[in-house]
Amino acid sequence: MPRLVIEGGRCLRGTIGVSGAKNAALPILAACILNAGVCRIERVPRLRDVEVMQDLLVHLGASVVRDGQSMVVDTRGVESWEVPEELMRRMRASNLALGPLLGRFGRARMAYPGGCNIGARPMDLHLKGLQAMGARITERAGYITAEAHRLTGADIHLDLPSVGATENLMMAAVLAWGTTVIRNAAREPEIVDLQNFLNRLGARIRGAGTSVVKIEGVSGLSDATHAVIPDRIEAGTHLVAAAITGGDLTVTGCIPEHLEAVLAKLREAGMEVAVYDDAVRVWAPRKLRAVDLKTMPYPGFPTDMQAPFMALLTLAEGTSVVTETVFENRYKHVPELRRMGADIKLEGQTAIVRGVPRLSGACVEASDLRAGAALVLAGLAAENTTVVENVHFIDRGYEYLEEKYNACGARIKRLTD
Ligand code: EPZ
Numbered sequence: 001m002p003r004l005v006i007e008g009g010r011c012l013r014g015t016i017g018v019s020g021a022k023n024a025a026l027p028i029l030a031a032c033i034l035n036a037g038v039c040r041i042e043r044v045p046r047l048r049d050v051e052v053m054q055d056l057l058v059h060l061g062a063s064v065v066r067d068g069q070s071m072v073v074d075t076r077g078v079e080s081w082e083v084p085e086e087l088m089r090r091m092r093a094s095n096l097a098l099g100p101l102l103g104r105f106g107r108a109r110m111a112y113p114g115g116c117n118i119g120a121r122p123m124d125l126h127l128k129g130l131q132a133m134g135a136r137i138t139e140r141a142g143y144i145t146a147e148a149h150r151l152t153g154a155d156i157h158l159d160l161p162s163v164g165a166t167e168n169l170m171m172a173a174v175l176a177w178g179t180t181v182i183r184n185a186a187r188e189p190e191i192v193d194l195q196n197f198l199n200r201l202g203a204r205i206r207g208a209g210t211s212v213v214k215i216e217g218v219s220g221l222s223d224a225t226h227a228v229i230p231d232r233i234e235a236g237t238h239l240v241a242a243a244i245t246g247g248d249l250t251v252t253g254c255i256p257e258h259l260e261a262v263l264a265k266l267r268e269a270g271m272e273v274a275v276y277d278d279a280v281r282v283w284a285p286r287k288l289r290a291v292d293l294k295t296m297p298y299p300g301f302p303t304d305m306q307a308p309f310m311a312l313l314t315l316a317e318g319t320s321v322v323t324e325t326v327f328e329n330r331y332k333h334v335p336e337l338r339r340m341g342a343d344i345k346l347e348g349q350t351a352i353v354r355g356v357p358r359l360s361g362a363c364v365e366a367s368d369l370r371a372g373a374a375l376v377l378a379g380l381a382a383e384n385t386t387v388v389e390n391v392h393f394i395d396r397g398y399e400y401l402e403e404k405y406n407a408c409g410a411r412i413k414r415l416t417d
Contacts, residue, residue, distance in 0.1 A: 002395075004388045004402060006379035007411035008361050012247035014408040015279075018235045018254045019045040019399040020069070020228035024190040026093045027167045028197045028228060029053045032073040033060065033100035034174055035201050035221040042070045042227035045399040048392065052091040056083060060097070083110035085142075091396075092121060095164065099126075099171035102135060102146050109145045117368040119327040125165035129156045133169075133176055153178030153217055161186040161211065161297045167194055173215035174203040182213040188298040189258045193229045200224035232258035233304045234398060237373050239263075239282050240305075241405065243271050244312045244381040248283035249408060256280050261301040265291055265309065269316060290318030290355055295326050307333045307374035313353045314342035315381060322351040333371035336364040340378050340386065361386040369397040376401065380410055 020043035030053065032039045044050060044066075054064045054071070061078040064071055081101045087094045092113040101108035113121065127137050127144070132154040135146045153176050158165055166186040171194075173180035185191070187209055195208035201224045204216040235254040242249035243266060256263070256275045263280065267273050269288045274281040290313060295303040303326035313320040314337055324330045331351060334344050339362045343354040361384035366372025372394035379386030388394075391414065394401060402412040 001389065002391045002414055002416040004376060004379075004391050005413045005415055006361070006376065006386045006388065008379055008382040008384060008386060010245065010380070010409050010411060012241050012245045012249050012380065012405060012408040012410060015250040015252050016238045016404050016408060017252050018230040018238070019043070021190055021193070021231035022047055022049055022397050023163070023188070023233070024193040024228045025050055026053050027096050027171070027190065027194045028226065029057065029071065029073065030096040030100055031171050031194060031198055031201070032057070032062070032075050033078060033097060034104050034171060035223065036076050036078070036104070037221070037223040038072065038074045038076070039201075039223055040070055040072050040225040042225065044069060044071045044228060045231065047399055048396045049091050049093065052087060052094065056087050056094050056097060059084060059087065081105045081107045081109060085111035088113050093164070095123060095126065096167060096171075098146065099130070099168035102130065102148060103151065103172045103175045106149055107147050109143060112142050112144060117332055118330045125158050125160070125162045126168045129158070129165060129169040129182070130172060132156050133172060133180065151176035153180040153215070155181045155183070157183040158185060160184070163188055163191065166191055166213065170194060170198065170205060170208070170213060170215055173217060174198055174205070174221070175219070176215075176217040178217055180215045180217070182215075183211065185211050185213045186297060187211060189229060189232060189255070197224065197226040200226055230254045233302060233370075235259055235280070236262040236302070236305045237308045237377070237398070238404070239266060239280060240308045240312050241377055241380060242282045243269070243284050243288060244315065244377050246284045247409070248281070250279055250281040252279040254278060254280060261299060262305055262309070265293065265301060269312070288312065288316045290316045290320040290353070292321045294323040297326065303327060303330065304370050306330060307370040308377055310344075310351065310353060311337065311374040311377040314344065314356060314359060314378065316355040318355055320353040320355075322353060324349050332367035333374045336371070336375055337378055339364055340382055342378070358383055360384060363387045363389065366390040366393040369393050373398060376412075380405070
């Protein structure tokens with residue numbers, strides 16, 4: 001299995017470009033199922049998760065061809081409405097095919113997505129919403145089957161602002177009969193991007209980015225081209241890389257307003273932050289201060305930035321209190337950071353991080369995408385050499401990570417057996 005060997009103690013300086021957002025590309029690629037035609041999706045990052053979504057669409061009968069940073073998706077050949085268990089096990093976000101398949105074919109079948117390293121991640125809100133729209137849901141032997149002659153618009157209130165449930169219900173409602181209202185909807189920028197793509201197909205959606213999304217069902221869709229928004233979590237990870245190495249980085253090709261919660265915490269920690277139209281520059285004047293973090297649905301501090309930011313806090317002056325409210329088990333990076341000398345105590349959903357003067361390089365294991373990123377950041381700052389195992393987790397969500405950091409002064413080698 002590949003691993004990254006990181007020589008620590010080097011400042012990152014220069015500029016880093018941001019790739020397209022994984023968590024926008026995945027629902028948008030799934031949404032192509034709704035339109036029996038050809039769509040061109042631009043700025044699609046080369047990630048393992050995108051490859052899984054590509055495999056899923058091909059399994060269903062589509063043709064998906066990469067053309068540089070774009071994907072050309074032809075769904076005219078889609079005939080199957082079943083997502084195989086193997087694909088569900090490879091990536092939970094395969095469940096984003098549920099709404100589009102139900103919307104287009106009136107049927108969908110898929111294995112329950114397994115829980116993963118960050119929590120159980122059920123689909124009850126997805127299924128309750130689809131039932132409200134008239135779908136008959138049966139769950140047997142680990143499989144979900146959803147059927148509806150034609151979905152009917154409904155007024156749905158989500159118990160919590162689930163990103164995936166909001167996306168699946170938006171997609172299911174596009175071709176439904178009548179109007180659907182999703183209340184307590186998730187407000188992430190990736191949902192606004194999905195709305196924009198669906199409206200380009202001919203859907204009639206408004207309100208994405210607020211907690212009330214309205215979808216007026218239409219009878220047909222047409223082809224479209226769409227460029228995916230930049231990845232705000234990748235951008236935030238690079239900003240933390242500058243902070244933790246005492247460097248000076250300009251992250252280009254991002255949308256600063258998507259990063260407001262992260263920028264606020266970087267400023268609170270003592271970073272200098274300069275914001276431009278499509279770039280952010282950060283530099284570290286001196287030792288950083290401890291800050292408290294509480295992850296919340298957007299526009300709160302993103303749960304996907306909790307692990308990367310915690311790596312920074314292990315070296316800040318003082319004690320930080322980190323509270324993870326979105327997922328129930330998102331501290332797998334803590335024991336690995338401890339192996340590098342971090343002083344972190346877990347008390348339920350809270351981590352108490354006492355800053356230490358330095359981290360020491362060690363052999364550590366990534367357990368999920370963002371935990372892996374946190375270990376890379378810690379390795380950049382640690383003394384001596386850090387080896388990060390299970391790099392395939394990192395490859396799920398970061399395009400060309402070591403290349404981007406090496407171009408700014410890091411020394412990271414990828415070793416494959
Ligand atoms: C999306 O996951 C993202 N993935 C995650 O990014 C992100 O961490 C998460 O949203 C929160 O922002 C993609 O967009 C592909 P949720 P999703 O439904 O949709 C519970 C990364 O690192 N829940 O908002 O699965 C659930 O268990 C990944 O890029 C229910 O209880 O997240 C969790 O505790 C990790 N019932 C919470 O809601 C449901 O029916 C938030 O889940 C659905 C969710």
